[in-house]
Amino acid sequence: MSLLKPFSKLPDLNTANILLVENEEQFQQNLADTLVEETAVTVNVRLAKSLPLPMENDESRPRIDLVVFIINLTSDKSFESAKASLKYLDPGYFLGKVCFVATNARHASVRTGCLDALRQLAALLHCPLLFAEDQSPEGATSSARRLLTILKVASGLVPNTTALYLSSLTRCTMPPDIDQPSFD
Amino acid sequence: MDNSAKHLLQRLVRRIPASMLKSTLDKWERLTAEKRKSLDFTQSKWIITQELVALCEKSELTVKHITELEMIYITENPNQGMWHTFQLVEPEDDAHSVELMQFKEQFKSHLRELQRNVSVKIKKHTDQAVWIRVAWGDGLSSPNHLKATYVVLYLQTPYVFVNALSSKHKPLLLQALTLSTRHQQIKAANLSGQKLTALRDLLMRQYQQVFPTKYPSPLAESDQSISKLRVEKVQAEASANRHRMAGETFGDGMLPALQSAVFKLETKFKDPTNEAMTQRDEPFICSVKFSSSNLLESLRHCASSGIASTPVTPMLSSIPLKGRNYFVITDNVLTA
């Protein structure tokens, strides 16, 4: 089992590398196209369906500064695949270098409790959870903007702040009522 | 023109969409150009029908002529109703030399021997297809033209497509077909659907197929735009593999628009986490129907996107390979 490690490689000058993991491979391409339009820093995007990443291109792969899991809440498989992928990340990533993006959160067929489960997961792993709209270009733009903010910090390009510091402010907290007994 | 002819014409005009009515009548050639010109196609269907009936009456057309019109319409628009496929097997020595005239004669005489009062019309379509229209009469009653059976076959190929055939007439038709094409047997091919063209293309393999090769596919030309330079699919190889395997199983490009496939499963329930069910002796009976506007394209996408694991199971790959869309699955046996 190969772990993805946050500090095993040297960073490049003024460059940030982001890995988008999405089982369905639907939203990641749009998001990637928007992310690379950033001009202040060089953004490299790597796309994956799930982790672990193949060993073959490990050498040529740059240091990944931020790992983003895109989860479509209408699909059980999407969530399960993201959960399974988490195992292949070095614990060091959870110090502010992992982020969850949920899509379709308001869709009619979303299972009850699916969103709760995702919040719980994000809270346990001290990661921020973003909600995205994946059908329109505007949705991709606004998600990309938010991810860039986190990415710049995570890749050390913002002076006087660190990924760990940012994540302590932005990470998902457990809703206070999540463990309450159900309706009756 | 008698009442039954009038009724047939009325029913037929009701089936033909208004936009197609003019072109269909033009091809029919039973009404003079002048008469056709006198029809006003902007009017309501009901009024057109009235005028058409009057015109046909004037021209002294009979049921026979009306059935010609019907045949023109059906041949031009074959993707209606349910088409079932049959396969001719065990050809006689002279099966390959059967030509149209001989077949026509033979088929008509064989069918008339089996059943009195049948009305048969045979026509060759432009794409080599032989179209047969059979109106069945029972015993003493005259043929019922309202419920005609259509048969499409290509001489020298084993497949026959049949539309609107009642179980009562099925043995008669099949026997006549077997004898007149010089074969010994005919059997159901377990392929049916609304789109005749799709069934034909699937069986005659008239779509772009991919054959497995050991050589890697030529690389897509490299696009030097910024998004291509900086965005990289880490698992591109795995994804390319899935695409290749999906293409090898289901074909490439546009695929025949088959709309559904049905599997009847009578297999044992096996699940390591469920002991009680695994130990059960009886099979778990269920049926699964896959449907889509183009089933093969959907399945190909399933395989290339990873929703279906690759390599594709023989269950799904048998649809294009065997040209079937109805399967009964019991443990260890794949039977009809």
Added chain:
Amino acid sequence: PHSGVVKRRSKSQSYRRSIRTCFGVASGLGLTPALTARRMNTSRKAPRSQNITEKVKPEHLELLVKTEWQLSYVTPLYQFRHTQLKSYSRQLSAFIAAEKQEGLAVEVGGLQNTFKVSFSVLQGLAETSDDPETVLIQVQSKPMFARQEDPPKTVWCGWLSCINGNPEYLQSLPKDFTCLPLFCSKGAEDLSSLVKSWLQRTFDCCFGPLDINQTTLQWLAALWTNCHMETNIQNLKMIWTLPVLPPLQVTYTVDSDDVLDLWRSTRESSAEKSREAEDEVCIDFSEVTRFMQGLMSHFYRHFRVDLSAGELNQVSSALGSAKVNGKIKISSSRYLISIFSLLTECALLKMPI
């Protein structure tokens, strides 16, 4: 690698508690507390065959079963009185007539007779003393070219109900509110919206579409399967849609005896629980999940296609059918109450606190 995550978890509990006091701020980063404190029941009673013909009039039952209803949820009605139904009937008739003749030069009074509305109490559906009685609304009309002696036809029908509503919620409502959260309708769309807009104006309430999400559909699949112990359900049919191009629909139909065996086998593993409460058979959602997983794994074994990548859209059996877009049909009155209790719960989950 696993251990890193696990260690984190144990630590996080206390850390989280202390930090929450400092950062009680809500933001767009998933920090906001859940919008509602209420969650779907994770356990419910197994439906038992009920002979409700003793409680509900047969003509009412005939109306309820075997038709497909479009579901909506309604917020509590302000100053609704079960005693004033006659007056509501008159008001709604007049409202529909007024809306229909808007912009038309029609003789006053002439059109008023074309739509006749009747409000009535559909007695017997309420289960607990907290449940308000169900209200039935029917709109009758004479077809345009009908003869004088022809009876008027029902062109629209709808009902507001609350079956086994959460007593805590119902009791917490202020005195002037009546909670009938489930609205079922059938008939012309324009009449539905007219009736809704009249109810909205008159009782200061809100309507919204009530979708039947995947959890509820799974519940229905399990509950209907459980019914096969008493009543033949013939088979259980589920329809999934897989997100491919063009969309692929998978219809999975299982023989009722076999699906019941599977259901029993998933129940057996949690048999201790049912022994605790012998008279009341309770079903836990974990059992429903296991049951669905069993069905999906049998499917996967044959086709290597992962159904969990798609959406469950429809569940049906001889007892009824339910679709994700909020359409439901009940074919047997015997399990009417338990199915509508589940739907009432779904509707109540949409209520503001």
